[in-house]
Amino acid sequence: MILPRKSFRLSRRRLLKGLAAGGVLGASSARAAEAPAEAPAGDPAILEPRPWSTSLGPGVEDGSYGVPAPQEAHVVRRTVPWLTADPAASVSFTPLHELDGIITPNGLCFERHHSGIAEVEPDGHRLMIHGLVGRPLIFTMRDLLRFPRESHVCFLECAANTGMEWRGAQLDGVQFTHGMLHCVEYVGVPLRHVLAEAGLRAGASWLLVEGADGAGMSRSLPLAKALEDCLIAFRMNGEALRPEQGYPLRLVVPGWEGNLWIKWLRRIEVGDAPWGQREETSRYTELLPDGRARRHSFEMEVKSVVTSPSPQAPVRHGKGPLVISGLAWSGAGRATRVDVSLDGGRDWRPARFSGPDLRFALRRFYLDAEWDGSEWLIQSRAMDEAGRIQPTRRQLQAARGVNSIYHNNAIQTWRLAPDGSLENVDVE
Numbered sequence: 398m399i400l401p402r403k404s405f406r407l408s409r410r411r412l413l414k415g416l417a418a419g420g421v422l423g424a425s426s427a428r429a430a431e432a433p434a435e436a437p438a439g440d441p442a443i444l445e446p447r448p449w450s451t452s453l454g455p456g457v458e459d460g461s462y463g464v465p466a467p468q469e470a471h472v473v474r475r476t477v478p479w480l481t482a483d484p485a486a487s488v489s490f491t492p493l494h495e496l497d498g499i500i501t502p503n504g505l506c507f508e509r510h511h512s513g514i515a516e517v518e519p520d521g522h523r524l525m526i527h528g529l530v531g532r533p534l535i536f537t538m539r540d541l542l543r544f545p546r547e548s549h550v551c552f553l554e555c556a557a558n559t560g561m562e563w564r565g566a567q568l569d570g571v572q573f574t575h576g577m578l579h580c581v582e583y584v585g586v587p588l589r590h591v592l593a594e595a596g597l598r599a600g601a602s603w604l605l606v607e608g609a610d611g612a613g614m615s616r617s618l619p620l621a622k623a624l625e626d627c628l629i630a631f632r633m634n635g636e637a638l639r640p641e642q643g644y645p646l647r648l649v650v651p652g653w654e655g656n657l658w659i660k661w662l663r664r665i666e667v668g669d670a671p672w673g674q675r676e677e678t679s680r681y682t683e684l685l686p687d688g689r690a691r692r693h694s695f696e697m698e699v700k701s702v703v704t705s706p707s708p709q710a711p712v713r714h715g716k717g718p719l720v721i722s723g724l725a726w727s728g729a730g731r732a733t734r735v736d737v738s739l740d741g742g743r744d745w746r747p748a749r750f751s752g753p754d755l756r757f758a759l760r761r762f763y764l765d766a767e768w769d770g771s772e773w774l775i776q777s778r779a780m781d782e783a784g785r786i787q788p789t790r791r792q793l794q795a796a797r798g799v800n801s802i803y804h805n806n807a808i809q810t811w812r813l814a815p816d817g818s819l820e821n822v823d824v825e
């Protein structure tokens with residue numbers, strides 16, 4: 398087993414010393430003495446011919462769509478069957494513990510439907526714009542492909558993500574506590590271009606956006622957000638949207654809660670007020686301790702979570718170097734800093750970001766730690782460009798009570814036990 402050295406912050410002096418000790422600069426090898434004890438003597442992986450190195454593999458396949466290696470077959474979306482009554486109005490969860498970097502592969506994006514997947518025929522699909530517009534318009538898919546396009550990498554978080562954890566630790570796995578989250582590169586037409594084509598009339602200030610699924614799911618969206626950065630997307634990670642993600646068209650509402658990201662988008666009505674005030678439109682509200690409710694809380698909070706190690710991704714290699722890795726994001730735009738605690742929030746050390754730093758995208762962080770085999774309480778805490786800090790569960794409960802499901806951005810704690818297993822726990 399080859400272990401990295403304890404510290405990775407190499408000064409020039411230490412680097413030279415290390416190279417010398419390793420024999421690279423000619424000196425005899427002090428480093429060899431402390432080098433990996435378990436040399437691979439008798440290791441069949443080295444000594445015996447491997448079948449894949451001594452034969453021809455399968456050739457290219459015509460007309461195929463590639464799939465992951467069979468050994469990765471466990472990396473799949475999963476559901477919590479008792480959570481909802483019917484799979485057509487249910488949710489699956491992204492396997493965050495098995496992913497690295499910031500992009501979610503299309504086949505692993507969590508799904509949330511209110512009436513199943515609409516199997517839309519793109520040639521028969523239309524997008525209608527009407528209401529307070531100069532001229533009502535109906536677009537075919539082909540029409541939309543003639544508007545200028547943009548590409549944006551955005552996270553989508555369901556407002557109910559982490560919702561089961563309001564009162565205390567519930568579900569054992571980051572897939573289930575935080576997996577109503579994905580991050581994809583979208584390509585589409587900025588909504589403002591399409592609105593400009595129709596022309597806005599005086600008083601226009603809200604949109605009703607509606608899907609073509611059986612639920613005809615609709616939401617009220619402030620016009621200002623629509624003009625700022627919303628996208629009518631038709632591609633994710635390069636290819637067409639997946640049916641479960643809204644093929645052929647979905648709305649992208651950067652930084653705002655997932656239920657506004659209407660899939661199978663078919664209608665946009667321009668109005669002068671949010672629809673929920675005029676009629677009974679389903680709307681996400683959050684019950685506060687004093688009986689009042691919060692609503693139109695569209696922007697997602699600053700949040701982070703350690704994805705590995707975590708209950709579904711235990712430490713299998715024992716003591717020594719341990720890569721702690723996680724994700725941070727914020728509906729304000731950017732997560733700017735993440736600190737990690739190994740003792741349940743007493744001491745914090747800054748994590749290191751790696752990879753793209755894009756507004757409204759996830760950000761990947763790492764802490765290169767040295768595990769001594771003792772019990773750790775692992776947490777991460779994000780800050781964002783608006784200066785907000787991720788709260789503890791106690792702080793969140795004090796501010797918003799325990800009756801809510803939506804917008805839980807509390808700090809998550811994983812207890813790492815000496816045997817390398819992890820558990821979702823509460824800390825005071």
Ligand SMILES: Nc1nc2c(c(=O)[nH]1)N[C@H]1C(S)=C(S)[C@@H](COP(=O)(O)O)O[C@H]1N2
Nearest residue numbers: 507508509510511555608614655656659660
């Ligand atoms: N037409 C339609 N759009 C919809 C939904 C739906 O049921 N129907 N679910 C919404 C909710 S609540 C969320 S969280 C996101 C989930 O997007 P995903 O399935 O791509 O993860 O889609 C939103 N858009």
Ligand SMILES: [Mo]
Nearest residue numbers: 555556655656
């Ligand atoms: Mo959602």
